[in-house]
Amino acid sequence: MEALQRLYPIGIQTFSEIREKNYLYIDKTEYVYRMTYFAKYVFLSRPRRFGKSLLTSTLHSYFSGRKDLFQGLAMERLEKEWIEYPVLHFDMSMAKHVDQERLERLLDFMLSDYERTFGLDTTAGDANLRLTRLIKCAYEKTGKKVVVLIDEYDAPLLDVVHEKENLGVLRNIMRNFYSPLKACDPYLKYVFLTGITKFSQLSIFSELNNIKNISMDEPYAAICGITEDEMLTQMKEDMERLAAKLNISPEEVLLKLKGNYDGYHFTYPSPDIYNPFSLLNAFADGKFGSYWFGSGTPxxxxxxxxxxxxxxxxxxxxxxxxxxxxxxxxxxxxxxxxxxxxxxxxxxxxxxxxxxxxxxxxxxEVRVGLMRSLLPYYVSTPTEKTNTMVAYLSRDIRNDDMDSALRRLQTFLFTIPYCDNTRYEGHYQQMFYIIFSLLGSFVDVEVRTPRGRVDVVLRTKTTLYVMELKLDKTAGEAMEQINLKNYPERFALCGLPVVKVAINFDSERCTIGEWKLQTIDKW
Incomplete structure (x- = not known):
């Protein structure tokens, strides 16, 4: 009988649901235990889709005394008392893309819900006064100090960081809402906040100067995300299943997962951290997709x-x-x-x-996703058409056929609508950088040599291309500059054949005008 399919918590951020329904859970409870003892006010910053909400939910279950949810985890052997505290959990991710009225309405909704729970009349009023009353009431009714968890505290502000007026208005609302956290200290057991931007950066905690920021603390480097060691121990069977499905070795799977989703460090030194959202999606789908960007580019x-x-x-x-x-x-x-x-x-x-x-x-994953997001600013064309062009271009480059690749690019650029800023050379340089980045190859611009800077350097598995770009001149002039400044000499020890690529762009036609190629097989 075939083994039951592993359940991956894709998009599930509630600890109790993950544990009750036997979803995969990478044990982070030792961090949870540690972080609740050394400081009373704690802040953690991590990028989106990195497990901040799940961590906050884990704290909620822990302070609610849910011992049953921690069976088999590190917390089970660490915690002996299991005291149930009143928990006020505010998920500010609901406040994205809001104006002043909607933000105030959401805070009213959140407060009203807890006011009913503790038998308080739900009356309109300043959010900070209502939160103060709520904390004191919860303390008095339960006889236990209150735990306050605020997930994604900065969500209402991120979309307006570039709008000075709106940022000021929304920031003042949030500063007012969070202000009781210091005044209510005698009634509080623990306060935990998460966000993307550091708390000092949005000036909303000016009064709360006793927060311990663990975002770059080495002991908490792996509190969110999945380390390679965790993957090799707690997800060993998952890697073997993925390898079998793709008909490659587990070692190859690890290399591909590492190249696509690894590489994060939030302090130094730090273990390599994998993006958990992307990693779990890759195992669930059985392929190496682009998941983090697929969930939305801010x-x-x-x-x-x-x-x-x-x-x-x-x-x-x-x-x-x-x-x-x-x-x-x-x-x-x-x-x-x-x-x-x-x-x-x-x-x-x-x-x-x-x-x-x-x-x-x-x-x-991040490089390719970011470049896909930026490409429309350089190439105004439907996404499907661009993706098709990049796929064919990738095949040309893999086949070491730069001539076909440039001909394909010439036709593509000629058929798309006019773009702004096409009358300066840097536009085409950045366009090349984006397109070649999408191929997954190494690409760099303005590469220093003893005699100048190379416009674009592209390195594939088999060839290194040294490119000089000109605008409204000739490919001959571009090749002459490559030869005069002997750009290829800088790459003589790279171990690959070097191809000199001289390109002239036609600003009137907004595409490649002409090009010349020359291969150096021996030095």
Missing amino acids: TYLIKMLEKFGVEPSEVGGKTAAVEDFDAPTETMSSITPLLYQSGYITIKGYDSELGLYTLDIPNK
């Missing part, structure tokens, strides 16, 4: 990239001190903090002598 990110004038090739490859990528949103002078907290770049290394972190795009 509009605020695209708008902020535009606001700061960040080119696609500039998203990764950054070096920064911690205060640079942890700066307040209102005062940040670059988009780096938002990219880091949103999960589009992550920590890749640390120079302890200089105190500098290396930040880069975590993995293939």
Whole structure:
């Protein structure tokens, strides 16, 4: 008889449901136990779809005294008392894309629900006064201190971080709502908040200065997400099933999972962290899909990239001190903090002598998904048509047929609507960067050599392409520059044949005008 199919908690963020229905659960309860003893007010920042809500729900079950849900987990051997506390759990993810009126209405709804639970009259009034009354009432009626859990505290504000006026209005509402958390300290057992942006960044906890921020604390590096060790131990059978389905070895499965979904670090040193949402979807579907981006690319990110004038090739490859990528949103002078907290770049290394972190795009899924989101700003065409072009282009490049690839691109660009900014060379450079990134190959722009900078370098498994781009000139002039500055010399030791690619773009036709190719087999 065939074994029962493993149940993966895709989109399920309620701890009790996962445990009662025997869904896969990666045991994080030792972190939960630890974080409830060393501080009373705790804050955790992680990107979306990283398990913040499930962690908050786990805390809810723990403080509700649900010992039955923790059988077989680390918490079962750690906790001895199992006291039931009154829990006020506010999920602010319901407050996305709201204006002032809708946000106030949602807070009223949340408070009214708890007021009825504790036998209070539901009356309109200031949210902070109602929350204060609610905390005191819960304490008096139960004789136990109150636990307050606030999940995604910054959700109402993320979509308006680029709108100064709306941000101020909504921020004041939220600051007012959260303000009792300090005044009610004598009645509180524990306060936990999650979000994407750091609490200091939206200036809504100015009064609550006693929060312990564990977001970059090494002991909690793996509190959200799935480590490779957890996957190899708690998901070993899942990997074997996926390998059998795809007819590849478990080792190959691990390499593909690692390339697509691994690579996150929220402190240094840190184990490699896999995106849990993407990883579980890959096991459930039996394929390596793009899941994190499929769940929605935040509009605020695209708008902020535009606001700061960040080119696609500039998203990764950054070096920064911690205060640079942890700066307040209102005062940040670059988009780096938002990219880091949103999960589009992550920590890749640390120079302890200089105190500098290396930040880069975590993995293939994020790189490809981000580039797909940015491509419409460079190529105005229906998504299906673009995807088809990229697929055929990928085959051309895999076959080392750059001539066919450029001919395909020439035809494609000629048939799409006119794009803005096509009269400067950088537009085409960034367009190439995006398109080649979608192929999953290594691509870089403005690569330094002893005699200058190469416009685009593309490396496949079999070939390295050195590209010089010109606008309204000739391919001959582009090739002449490659030869004059001897760009290929920089890559003589790469172990691959080098192809010189000279391209001229025609700004009137908004496409490739002509090109020349020349292969160097021997040095």
